[in-house]
Amino acid sequence: MDTFCTVYCYAVSRSSPDICSLTRIYYDAGCDDLSFSASNGVVLATEKKQKSILYDEQSVHKVEPITKHIGMVYSGMGPDYRVLVRRARKLAQQYFLVYQEPIPTGQLVQRVASVMQEYTQSGGVRPFGVSLLIAGWDEDQPYLFQSDPSGAYFAWKATAMGKNYVNGKTFLEKRYNNDLELEDAIHTAILTLKESFEGQMTEENIEVGICNEAGFKRLTPAEVKDYLAAIA
Amino acid sequence: MLSSNAFVDPGKMKDYHYTGPVEHRFSPYSFNGGTVLAVAGEDFAIVASDTRLSEGYSIHSRDSPKCYKLTDTTVIGCSGFHGDCLTLTKIIDARLKMYKHSNNKTMTSGAIAAMLSTILYGRRFFPYYVYNIIGGLDEHGKGAVYSFDPVGSYQRDTYKAGGSASAMLQPLLDNQIGFKNMEGVQHVPLTQDKAVQLVKDVFISAAERDVYTGDALRVCIITKEGISEQTVPLRKD
Numbered sequence: 001m002d003t004f005c006t007v008y009c010y011a012v013s014r015s016s017p018d019i020c021s022l023t024r025i026y027y028d029a030g031c032d033d034l035s036f037s038a039s040n041g042v043v044l045a046t047e048k049k050q051k052s053i054l055y056d057e058q059s060v061h062k063v064e065p066i067t068k069h070i071g072m073v074y075s076g077m078g079p080d081y082r083v084l085v086r087r088a089r090k091l092a093q094q095y096f097l098v099y100q101e102p103i104p105t106g107q108l109v110q111r112v113a114s115v116m117q118e119y120t121q122s123g124g125v126r127p128f129g130v131s132l133l134i135a136g137w138d139e140d141q142p143y144l145f146q147s148d149p150s151g152a153y154f155a156w157k158a159t160a161m162g163k164n165y166v167n168g169k170t171f172l173e174k175r176y177n178n179d180l181e182l183e184d185a186i187h188t189a190i191l192t193l194k195e196s197f198e199g200q201m202t203e204e205n206i207e208v209g210i211c212n213e214a215g216f217k218r219l220t221p222a223e224v225k226d227y228l229a230a231i232a
Numbered sequence: 233m234l235s236s237n238a239f240v241d242p243g244k245m246k247d248y249h250y251t252g253p254v255e256h257r258f259s260p261y262s263f264n265g266g267t268v269l270a271v272a273g274e275d276f277a278i279v280a281s282d283t284r285l286s287e288g289y290s291i292h293s294r295d296s297p298k299c300y301k302l303t304d305t306t307v308i309g310c311s312g313f314h315g316d317c318l319t320l321t322k323i324i325d326a327r328l329k330m331y332k333h334s335n336n337k338t339m340t341s342g343a344i345a346a347m348l349s350t351i352l353y354g355r356r357f358f359p360y361y362v363y364n365i366i367g368g369l370d371e372h373g374k375g376a377v378y379s380f381d382p383v384g385s386y387q388r389d390t391y392k393a394g395g396s397a398s399a400m401l402q403p404l405l406d407n408q409i410g411f412k413n414m415e416g417v418q419h420v421p422l423t424q425d426k427a428v429q430l431v432k433d434v435f436i437s438a439a440e441r442d443v444y445t446g447d448a449l450r451v452c453i454i455t456k457e458g459i460s461e462q463t464v465p466l467r468k469d
Binding site for chain 1: 342343
């Protein structure tokens, strides 16, 4: 698979690797995803192109809940993502054990990013081949963070990652404003995804997650279908 | 108890009991006395403690209050072994600061209570000899009291007494605040002034009978306006 080769190439092809170039490599091979922070929630959307129609799409997911109020999606290597999802879930529960309060989104991002940073400095390991988008809701506010293989993390109002992230971001820059409601945000997110989508976009080959005061939820294929119908 | 050493003379009755020389083991703990009490109201909380610090039949200090301010809305009362009380409050203060730097906000009373439970249980096999009671306001502005045992078992209460005179105070509070064992009495919600007066009265009673309680009483009243303190003299004997 594309991503695999790229990871192993970085040490050879880059003469003086610095953190910025490191991150760029993973974007080259990843799938598109993007996310959007609205006034009353956050939406994560990603394409989920399977290599064969024989794949059982519902058995593996890209959009994953971490706690009741935080969810995430990735761009890059699926197996590395799985490890980080488990780690993030454990970190969130450890926080709850001590403080009996749900972990603030920023705190979870800091802890996950620290894990990713460790793997750039420890011996015998390689950096995680994923960039994460973490969406959460706490203290009556939506939050959206990106976490890179370097361990750097950023807060966003709206962002795109993956193959066509340049076009995605440009599209978002035009369409984003602070007062957007969650429903409009979902609509816009799906439209942005469609811009760079090859082939027909159906509820089986994209995944959408939303986060609002009710918590984080991955939309069912039926719900996604309704939104797709609106943009047809 | 008779000991089996050179003093045993078979057949002869013993006149006196003498255990012989006994090596005292070093004890890492000592008991410094003191009583703490916390009451939660509708929109206030009170944490009160006496100010006597003792050891055995001696008094170390007549002015050593056991209430420690943690945040603008939380006060903790610690009694038991004074050395552990001091260290524990320092550790809690440090953890509070770390949380503030990390989370950009102050810890809520509930979070402090949950965290204290894990700190205490972390020393399950060499406990902090401290009886803790936290009093403060929860996120909704209502009074909250959390009471602990030395290894971290805790629960939220309306009122709780801890320390040397706790067995004397707790039944009295059960009756006056919980209206227990009283029939045909109207359950009037506790006002702040009545609560403060009750706290003073119960401590005066405790000082009468408990040798470790006395000298002075420090009352901390926590409301959304802040924390106000009052000091009331108690029996010095």
